[in-house]
Amino acid sequence: xxxxxxxxxxxxxxxxxxxxxxxxxxxxxxxxxxxxxxxxxxxxxxxxxxxxxxxxxxxxxxxxxxxxxxxxxxxxxxxxxxxxxxxxxxxxxxxxxxxxxxxxxxxxxxxxxxxxxxxxxxxxxxxxxxxxxxxxxxxxxxxxxxxxxxxxxxxxxxxxxxxxxxxxxxxxxxxxxxxxxxxxxxxxxxxxxxxxxxxxxxxxxxxxxxxxxxxxxxxxxxxxxxxxxxxxxxxxxxxxxxxxxxxxxxxxxxxxxxxxxxxxxxxxxxxxxxxxxxxxxxxxxxxxxxxxxxxxxxxxxxxxxxxxxxxxxxxxxxxxxxxxxxxxxxxxxxxxxxxxxxxxxxxxxxxxxxxxxxxxxxxxxxxxxxxxxxxxxxxxxxxxxxxxxxxxxxxxxxxxxxxxxxxxxxxxxxxxxxxxxxxxxxxxxxxxxxxxxxxxxxxxxxxxxxxxxxxxxxxxxxxxxxxxxxxxxxxxxxxxxxxxxxxxxxxxxxxxxxxxxxxxxxxxxxxxxxxxxxxxxxxxxxxxxxxxxxxxxxxxxxxxxxxxxxxxxxxxxxxxxxxxxxxxxxxxxxxxxxxxxxxxxxxxxxxxxxxxxxxxxxxxxxxxxxxxxxxxxxxxxxxxxxxxxxxxxxxxxxxxxxxxxxxxxxxxxxxxxxxxxxxxxxxxxxxxxxxxxxxxxxxxxxxxxxxxxxxxxxxxxxxxxxxxxxxxxxxxxxxxxxxxxxx
Numbered sequence: 001x002x003x004x005x006x007x008x009x010x011x012x013x014x015x016x017x018x019x020x021x022x023x024x025x026x027x028x029x030x031x032x033x034x035x036x037x038x039x040x041x042x043x044x045x046x047x048x049x050x051x052x053x054x055x056x057x058x059x060x061x062x063x064x065x066x067x068x069x070x071x072x073x074x075x076x077x078x079x080x081x082x083x084x085x086x087x088x089x090x091x092x093x094x095x096x097x098x099x100x101x102x103x104x105x106x107x108x109x110x111x112x113x114x115x116x117x118x119x120x121x122x123x124x125x126x127x128x129x130x131x132x133x134x135x136x137x138x139x140x141x142x143x144x145x146x147x148x149x150x151x152x153x154x155x156x157x158x159x160x161x162x163x164x165x166x167x168x169x170x171x172x173x174x175x176x177x178x179x180x181x182x183x184x185x186x187x188x189x190x191x192x193x194x195x196x197x198x199x200x201x202x203x204x205x206x207x208x209x210x211x212x213x214x215x216x217x218x219x220x221x222x223x224x225x226x227x228x229x230x231x232x233x234x235x236x237x238x239x240x241x242x243x244x245x246x247x248x249x250x251x252x253x254x255x256x257x258x259x260x261x262x263x264x265x266x267x268x269x270x271x272x273x274x275x276x277x278x279x280x281x282x283x284x285x286x287x288x289x290x291x292x293x294x295x296x297x298x299x300x301x302x303x304x305x306x307x308x309x310x311x312x313x314x315x316x317x318x319x320x321x322x323x324x325x326x327x328x329x330x331x332x333x334x335x336x337x338x339x340x341x342x343x344x345x346x347x348x349x350x351x352x353x354x355x356x357x358x359x360x361x362x363x364x365x366x367x368x369x370x371x372x373x374x375x376x377x378x379x380x381x382x383x384x385x386x387x388x389x390x391x392x393x394x395x396x397x398x399x400x401x402x403x404x405x406x407x408x409x410x411x412x413x414x415x416x417x418x419x420x421x422x423x424x425x426x427x428x429x430x431x432x433x434x435x436x437x438x439x440x441x442x443x444x445x446x447x448x449x450x451x452x453x454x455x456x457x458x459x460x461x462x463x464x465x466x467x468x469x470x471x472x473x474x475x476x477x478x479x480x481x482x483x484x485x486x487x488x489x490x491x492x493x494x495x496x497x498x499x500x501x502x503x504x505x506x507x508x509x510x511x512x513x514x515x516x517x518x519x520x521x522x523x524x525x526x527x528x529x530x531x532x533x534x535x536x537x538x539x540x541x542x543x544x545x546x547x548x549x550x551x552x553x554x555x556x557x558x559x560x561x562x563x564x565x566x567x568x569x570x571x572x573x574x575x576x577x578x579x580x581x582x583x584x585x586x587x588x589x590x591x592x593x594x595x596x597x598x599x600x601x602x603x604x605x606x607x608x609x610x611x612x613x614x615x616x617x618x619x620x621x622x623x624x625x626x627x628x629x630x631x632x633x634x635x636x637x638x639x640x641x642x643x644x645x646x647x648x649x650x651x652x653x654x655x656x657x658x659x660x661x662x663x664x665x666x667x668x669x670x671x672x673x674x675x676x677x678x679x680x681x682x683x684x685x686x687x688x689x690x691x692x693x694x695x696x697x698x699x700x701x702x703x704x705x706x707x708x709x710x711x712x713x714x715x716x717x718x719x720x721x722x723x724x725x726x727x
Contacts, residue, residue: 012328015081015168015321020159023171026152027719030054034718038711039699040676040685043249049142050149052252053267057153058718060246063685064264064678065157065164070110071242071265072154072172075180077117079110080322081168081329111320116195117183118318119336119343120359126179129362138363138388139178146369147174150267156719167327180265181364189288189391189409191356195345197291203349204291204423213633213651215456215511216280216395217492218403223451225501227662231397232511233260233271233280234655236633239673245654247672249703250372258372259668259701261654268368273658275666275703276375277398282455284393286409287480289356290433292341292426296351304351305427306340314338341432353426357410357436358390377402384408385439393455399664405453407443407460407470407481410436414478421480443470443481452496456631458482458489465497484579487629490517508657512696513631516555521578522571522629526550529570529591539592546595549606557627559610566605568627569594569612576628601644615648615694617674617687622694624648632696657698669698 032046032055042059046052061068073079117123133139151172158165197204215234221227237243245261250269260272271281297303303310318336321329337344341353358364367388374380377398384394390410397403412433414420424431443460445453450465459482463469475481494517495510496502502510516523530550534543546566553563573585573593585593598605602612610623613634626632633651656670673693677683692699702708 012324012330013321015323015327015329016170017167017327018158018162018165018169018171020155020162020165023152023155023159025719026054026156026159027717029152030149030719032717034059034716035705035708035712036676036714037702037708038713039688040683040713041247041249042676043702043705043708044251045705046252047254048145049252049254049256050145052250052256053146053149054153054156055718056248056250056262056267057150058157059248060262060264061154061157063676063680063683064246065161066166066679067240067242067244068154068264069166069169071180071263072176073166073169074110074113074242075117075122075176075183075265076170077114077123077318078168078321080114080320082110082166082323111322113183114320115318115334115336117179118316118320119345120183121316121336121338121343122179122183125359126175126182126362130175130178133361133363133366138361138386139366140369143366143369144174146267147177147365150177153718160719167323168321168329177265177267178362178365181368182362185358185364185390186289186356188283189357190285191289191354194289194291194354194356198345198347198352201349203293204352213457213486213488213629213635214280214282215454215488215492215631215633215655216282216393217452217454217496217507217510218280218395218397218405219496219502219507220397220403220447220451221401221662222449223500223502225503228504229397229399229401229403229660230502230504230507231273231278231280231395231403231658232507232655233273233278233658233670234511234652235261235271235281236635236651237653238650239648239653240678244678245672246678247654247670247676249701251703251705255375256372257703259670259703260656266368268365268372270368273656273666273668275399277377277380277396278656278658279371279380279397280395282393282395282457284391284407284409284455284457284460285482286391286407286411287420287478288391288409288412289354290412290420290424292339292353292355292424292431294339294344294351294353294426301346304339307427307429311340313344339426341426352423355412355433357412358388361388363388364390376400377404387436387439393457393460395453395455397658397660399660399666401660402447403451403453404447405445405455405460405463407463409442409479411441411479413437416476416478420478437479441475443475445469452502454489454492454496456486456488456492457484458486459484462489462493485519485521486579487516487520487522488631488633490519491515491631504657504659508696511631511655511657512626514557514626516557516567516630518555520629521575522567523555525571525574525587526553526567529587532588534588537588542595543591546591546605552606557609557630557632559608559623559625561609562606564609564627565598565602565607565612566591566594568609569597572628579629597644612644612646613648614645615673615690617690618681620687620690620694625694625696626652652693656701666703668701668703670701671698 030051032051035043044055154172213236249259258274260269295305316336317333323329339353342355370383387410394406413435445464448464448468573590613624624634634648635651636646654672658668675685675689677685
């Protein structure tokens with residue numbers, strides 16, 4: 001995306017300073033203990049749920065305060081305060097705008113997210129919607145207390161360690177946390193895709209579903225030799241940043257009892273398990289956002305036609321603060337428009353409005369809190385039935401042996417006469433959907449006869465055994481269910497169908513599978529290229545040698561496999577781009593590009609895969625035993641060093657094997673790709689889990705405090721006198 005911002009010049013402004021004096025005594029308000037185990041993982045015990053949230057925030061700040069600040073500043077629309085912007089942006093758009101010193105904001109630059117926070121009116125919606133949601137009972141007073149406990153945990157840490165506070169960071173509030181969920185949630189189901197499409201050279205094309213990679217599966221006692229129920233929690237996320245997993249264990253005397261993963265700025269476990277149940281998430285991308293083309297009044301560019309009458313666009317100014325150096329920043333302004341549909345963007349090829357699921361709600365926090373408090377299937381369904389969480393696949397399992405798959409989505413109630421995948425007419429209320437389909441209509445599989453469910457970002461129509469899966473005819477086209485099939489989904493399907501009795505060892509073997517299905521898009525691409533007659537191409541000899549390598553490839557992505565590098569490097573710009581909803585590169589040109597990369601950096605077309613794909617952390621530089629879109633997932637996306645190695649940056653991160661035996665007793669094991677100290681290279685927990693992670697080994701998750709005490713390395717109470725020292 002390219003966002004051009006014209007600068008309104010003024011004197012540089014001084015960013016606000018965090019005043020910690022009012023927050024140093026917060027520890028006295030909360031009754032919480034943090035126990036760090038032998039891997040530094042925080043186990044947080046509190047009297048009340050808000051005590052636990054306070055301890056969670058403090059512990060996470062100890063390990064990654066920089067990213068926590070980044071996440072919270074993003075939710076405020078103030079992320080650009082963190083990094084100096086002006087020096088690298090000053091001249092980027094001068095020629096285009098004819099201005100002396102404009103800024104061009106591109107790609108992942110925090111000024112883009114700051115503008116989107118303003119464009120989507122995140123802060124206004126929260127400021128107005130939070131009191132209303134509390135008054136109407138859609139966000140409970142208890143939820144608000146938990147949010148405030150988390151905010152206080154961050155504020156206490158900032159007060160105790162002022163040198164770690166970035167310029168412009170201000171005290172955290174419960175409203176900030178609500179804003180974070182309100183801003184980030186729609187980005188998961190594809191709003192960012194629709195915004196990005198508007199910044200192309202012409203009108204946006206048909207919307208194509210896309211999504212990240214994650215694995216989830218569960219097997220019921222009817223499918224296991226020992227009567228156990230098994231759950232895999234295996235989301236794929238970036239290794240670092242605001243969407244990187246952090247492992248925690250939370251327990252209050254009020255009944256909050258879970259272990260799992262959180263993102264920076266999340267007071268709740270986003271996926272995990274407790275004594276009675278657990279769930280795994282994968283991204284789903286139903287059609288939950290729409291783009292409308294507005295009819296603009298030729299005589300007045302601030303008016304648009306709707307149902308035969310002209311309406312005026314609501315106009316605000318988005319104020320961005322771009323840090324220059326130290327505490328100094330410069331403020332720039334850009335228009336932020338709104339129509340009856342929602343936010344509006346003017347482009348050279350037209351003016352467009354956006355509308356997306358739950359843009360009228362701010363209560364996602366309530367849904368997540370209720371999921372964390374769920375004790376059985378009824379509680380779990382009740383949390384999803386709120387429709388406060390507008391998307392995400394859920395794979396569920398519990399101590400009773402019940403398993404389920406839920407394609408969770410807040411489907412807009414739409415007029416079926418329109419093509420909802422294309423750009424919609426913005427001048428008629430017939431295309432302006434209102435309200436949502438009931439939760440009971442979402443695709444789901446509950447207690448299937450086959451005894452297994454799974455998802456790997458594939459279509460919900462492939463989620464269990466034959467006869468148990470949702471059927472396309474049962475769902476209207478307006479739902480926009482994705483139809484894509486990932487290799488990981490195919491391998492789940494093939495492996496689970498072939499194993500009538502899934503032992504614990506079988507379950508792990510499926511998760512660590514490193515093969516591409518013969519029916520996968522990559523295998524089919526390789527087969528097409530291997531079979532093509534390329535004898536008349538100017539580089540026929542080189543292409544022929546590459547074809548021989550591809551014909552000999554066994555579809556494996558193990559570290560020692562040969563042929564994988566050529567296949568994967570060819571497939572990334574073709575299959576990878578197609579799965580991401582982007583135009584693929586020509587297949588033959590992709591092959592030529594892979595040949596050139598391998599010859600230039602490795603001197604051969606068939607190096608071992610582990611020579612090309614690497615895992616690096618601290619002193620560790622190891623081959624990856626797995627690859628993109630295999631169940632043992634390692635992804636880089638691009639060459640990241642001068643010698644042509646592809647350095648893993650996302651994929652398998654924090655994952656858990658969870659099991660309830662036939663009596664309903666829980667046991668669990670998990671592993672993180674790095675360790676609990678996300679950014680502190682001096683910490684013993686910076687990379688202490690990486691050797692286990694690479695060896696496909698796990699560590700026990702200790703839910704029982706008596707068991708935990710055998711490996712506790714440190715116990716403390718945040719804000720109390722004995723707790724002031726950092727690790």
